[in-house]
Amino acid sequence: MSKSNNVYKDAYNRGLRLLDETKSLPSEPELGALLGVSRTTIRTILARMEETGLIAWNKRSKTVLRAPRPDDFFPEEETDTLSQIIERSFMRRLLAGGAEAGMQINELELAREIGVGTTSVREFLIRFSRFGLIEKRRNSHWVLKGFTRAFALELTEIREMFELRSAAAFAALPEDSPVWANLDLLEEEHRLLAREIATRFNEFSELDERFHRLIHRASHNRFIVDFYDVIAMIFHYHYQWNKAQERERNEVAVAEHLAYIAALKSRDLGKVDAACRKHLKSARHTLLTSIPDRAVLPQQ
């Protein structure tokens, strides 16, 4: 098995949802653009849709014959990227405890355990190394630095530096910049969420990421924008394992975001700075409280 066809399966599943909406599908290039895959993959998808009697396909005509049934979809787990699979396994191990700082990481063992080739694990570890949680010893193993309090503090230090700067840049953006419309939309989504927070509180993390990414983009600095990947990754897993007072925390965060948005709209740099600081402070606090306060090994 040299390469899984998850790209095809995922695009196929997304393609099935299109069938509900129309009586016939658009051209192959158009479908490709819609689903974000090449024509080659589109044709494989169409071939299967024809085979399973979902559509009648003859050259340009792609007539929908029936609505997709649940069993037409490929199982969710078959649509994941290998690197997603590896990341999840790796993070599970990391957060499952027993992952002490200083521990060695064994590529071969990881690969065997996850059931993938070593190359994929190696590539994952190289990509993952920029998050600052692991480090390579040349010609030898990787070392786990540990998800420690020190890590969280270093991470938030940079985050605060970057976001304060980005927020200031954002507020200074000209009236006619399209970001203001984006901000208005996000504000509306925040208001909606605030109203239904009791039931939809778990939708916050996705909104949170979109909001902060919009702000960081105002910095027009690739290093700042890219650094948000580190934050997003950490918070993604953080949200998964720290469910304590999730509703309350998110409710507070939504309110802080709204204040932050209002400050941005006021273009008053003092207000922006204050609102940003306030929100980042509580974000840091939330993160820190979720970290087991184990002994922190001194970094060498």
Next chain:
Amino acid sequence: MSKSNNVYKDAYNRGLRLLDETKSLPSEPELGALLGVSRTTIRTILARMEETGLIAWNKRSKTVLRAPRPDDFFPEEETDTLSQIIERSFMRRLLAGGAEAGMQINELELAREIGVGTTSVREFLIRFSRFGLIEKRRNSHWVLKGFTRAFALELTEIREMFELRSAAAFAALPEDSPVWANLDLLEEEHRLLAREIATRFNEFSELDERFHRLIHRASHNRFIVDFYDVIAMIFHYHYQWNKAQERERNEVAVAEHLAYIAALKSRDLGKVDAACRKHLKSARHTLLTSIPDRAVLPQQ
């Protein structure tokens, strides 16, 4: 050819230099620690030294029989890591012009051109991507973002943010911290270099890196420390292709460093900030003047 033995060859060459100094070599573990390789490699080295009549080897006794001749050494180019080879080739292409922003990077083509496997090229590109010069399109090619003025400005923006913070942290370090001794040593080296700048100006870049790394380490933040890798990489190649007024530039930089060091020693945060800003400003200027002022593609 599945793996070159460059680790062995490099360690062997370094091992030869030890022969000049003593009449007999230390134990295998000791040699391993000295050369930074495993015992396995040490034994391979000793075996060859015995074979070529450099030493007589019998268990613990490793008597030096003769001094190494130039032809005992492995050729320099055989001691390079694969990733070093790839990096050099890649940077040569990048700087040789014709590397316009937006250009596609082809793994297979690169691998063929350099004469290595695709895996190594892929891994290099993944590692290299954190420098912000290339970007991956999922399931497709890499895109060159270009060594543009925008890149240099984004890089220096972060550098300045990080270094100002690190310098302040440095100045606030307690009297008994070992970094002050390190700083004294570096100061001495700067003075020596300043005195002989006419002939030794090309030794500055190495000193420059050590000095700035010492300062960045005071931040105690892995993201700041790691970011210096980006700066070091860029300046490394920058020094290689921009030889205009090298002597003058380095002379100025040494003077600025000495002022910067004096400011740090004064522990006066205002002075530190001023000296740091002054130096960073001229470093940025030097970098910017060396970049061809081509049209800068807007980053999407």
Next chain:
DNA sequence: AAAATGTTTTTTCACGATAAAAGACATTAT
């Protein structure tokens, strides 16, 4: 018994090979 040497096992690094996916080129339909 501590530290070295000798031997064996495991892991990392790098390659070539192969299926999936993208991309390029040729042909046909509007």
Next chain:
DNA sequence: ATAATGTCTTTTATCGTGAAAAAACATTTT
């Protein structure tokens, strides 16, 4: 003649494999 479809080529993603290097274990020496 433009845009789609049909076909062929190239590139990417991933694996298994094997040599280099590290690491672990066993034995000997001081």
